[in-house]
Amino acid sequence: MTCAELLIRLLRDTYGLDTVFGIPGVHTIELYRSLEGGDVAGIRHVSPRHEQGAGFMADGYARATGRPGVCFIITGPGMTNIATAMGQALADSIPMLVISSVNRRATLGMGQGRLHELPSQQQLIAGVSRFSHTLLDPCQLPEVLARAFAVFRSERPGPVHIEIPIDLFDAPVATPNHWLAPTLYRPAPDPQGLAQAVEWLTAAERPLVLLGGGCVDAPDAARQLVERLDAPTVTTINAKGLLGQHHPLDLGANAALPALRELAANADVILAVGTELGETDYDVVFDDGFALTGRLIRIDLDAQQLVRNQALALGLVGDAGSSLELLVERLPRPMQKGGRERTALALAKLDLANDPAFAPFVPLYAALAAAMPEAILVGDSTAPVYAGNHLVSQPAPRRYFNASTGYGTLGYGLPAAIGAQLGQPALPVIALVGDGGVMFTLSELATAVEERLPVVVLLWHNAGYEEIRRFMDAHGVEHLGVDLKAPDFLTLARGFGCRATRVDSPTSLSAALASRPLDGPMLIEVDATGWQRSLATPQ
Incomplete structure (x- = not known):
């Protein structure tokens, strides 16, 4: 068995992985020999059009x-191309x-000018990886894989990141005695600390819970805990859907808005x-x-993170x-802390649906929810996403x-x-992109067509980098580099072979969604100016 064959076998048989994203190069052809078939087949290879896309x-x-x-x-260039994506994943x-x-x-x-040579590829990538x-x-x-x-x-x-010298891919290696992965458990919090947390939470008059993306695999425990505490709960952007859709204790990802800042500042115990x-x-x-003046209890896998911010x-x-789960066990009975009332009051003060910054996107998300209620929403940095961070409530994490x-x-x-569609083929997926940001990776439409993926690409066209324009206006800077052709x-x-249409109103968006194909992607371009005009015109 070669080193490349062993790698594929370990990924498939030991760690149960079935999909790889990559672009072949002259340095990695031995990896692709190992993907050809035979007893190391069974891993799907998806070819993006750029390593950042991978x-x-x-x-x-x-x-x-x-x-x-x-x-x-x-x-070399493959690794510098993917570094940005690794930075987002690290954050x-x-x-x-990433196998390179x-x-x-x-x-x-040695600095001999070899093909793709860097002084130290490993040192370059260390800053955007755990190791x-x-x-x-x-x-x-x-x-190393373990x-x-x-x-x-x-x-x-x-x-x-694991990098393999090109002279090792076809090097012989002994077959492992077994292919079993070690059983690993994550650490549990100290019992004495849990007891202290329960004591403070029980005695609290105005508790507040903040749940982040680290909780996404425990929706039942999260819901039970906040209901037993009767505590208003911020669910961050990466924790959306954790409590289910429109839960009466869910404040959403609105912690930066005044009504929630007031609630947070008045909380006497925060978990x-x-x-x-x-x-x-x-x-x-x-x-x-965002100021917390009450007692702050934090739980995190990363000890250093506990003392930040x-x-x-x-x-x-x-x-x-x-x-x-351990906290739920120690809080067997629901408490009465006025949490639902406090949550409802804060949300009423926010009045998100009528906020001028968000109101144009209320009918957009209503149309998406009506047509594709189970959809995974995947966003770029674009106006509909900034609004969706506040408006959207999902049924599951x-x-x-x-x-x-x-x-x-x-x-x-x-x-x-x-990637989400490949991982969850039974669920619809919507990409929320802008006309500026989508140009960074528009070539990946070719991958969606090639893989016959029914992704809906909703492209908000507002003629440039609108968010940067607003910041320039706020700081008295003349528009430069933001009004794009x-x-x-x-x-x-x-x-690319992708179906495409243009819409300018909630009605035309609903009609486009109703005609979306199920055997390939569809791009729906939303004319932002026309959309705003349609909302201002009585229907």
Whole structure:
């Protein structure tokens, strides 16, 4: 068995992975020999049109399924291309395994001008990964992969990079004695700390719960806990759907808005689980105005995260899901804390549907929900997504995510939606993109067509980078580089073999959604100016 064959067998048989995203290169052809067939078949290879797209697809696959997304990437430019996608996954704690080639062992660090050579590819990528490892002995591959999956399954996840010198891919290696993966458990919080948390929460008069993306695999425990505490609950962008749709204690991802800031400042005990308490979830107005003055209890897999961003009273290191379950066991009876009333009052003050910043998108999301109620919504950084972060309520977790959090890259929405569709073929998927950001990765439409994926690409066309224009206006900066000349998106999409249409009202959007194909993608371009005009015109 060669090292490349062993890698494929370990991914498939030991770790149960079935999909790989990658673009072949002259340095990785031995990996592709191992994917040809025979006893190492059974892994689906998806070919994006750019390595950044590969990374975003792996990210979307991982968020939609909970399984690591895997990429095969060539030396040098392949790795610099995927680095942005790894940065987004690192910021949002998304499990991603990036396997790359690197130059032969004898030439590493020599600066001889070899094909795709970097001074140190491993050092370059270490900054956007949980760890980056150069394999120097093929016999160590099982151990290095086990380390990667220990990160994915037992600590705060994120991208892991393993680079294999090209002279090792066809090197012989002994067949392992067994193909079983080790059984790993995540840490549970200290019992004494849990007892202290229960004591404070029980005595609280105005408790508040903050639930982040770390909780997505424990929706039942999360719902039971907040109901027993009778506590208003912020569910962040990556935690949407955790409590179910329109739960009476769910404040949504609205922590940056005045009514919720007031509620948070008045809370006497705050429980934050699986959330960074980061800027893009709690302070999207960027004024550091989200203040917690009560006792803050935090639970997180990452001990260092416990002391970031807000003053801590009690910190517990542990898995979010098991911690929620343990808290539920220690709080057997529902309390009466006025949580539903406090939640309803805060939401009434927000009045999101009538907020001028969000109101134009209320009928958009109503049309999407009516046509595709089970859809996974995958977004880029674009106006409908900024509004959806506040407006959307999903029936389950892992059905709403986007690149407006954390790293905040552009070009994410389309390829990540493709990854989500590959991971969850039974669910419809909608990519929410803008005319500016989609140009970063528009070529991935070819992948969606090739794979016959029924992704709906909803393209909000407002003629440029609207969010940056607003910031320029607010700071007295003249528009430069933001008023873009757009291509004919319908012609481009049809050139890829993708069905495409243009709409300018909720009625025409509903009609387009009703005619979407089920054997390939469809691009729906929304004329933002026409959309606004239709809402202002009496129907």
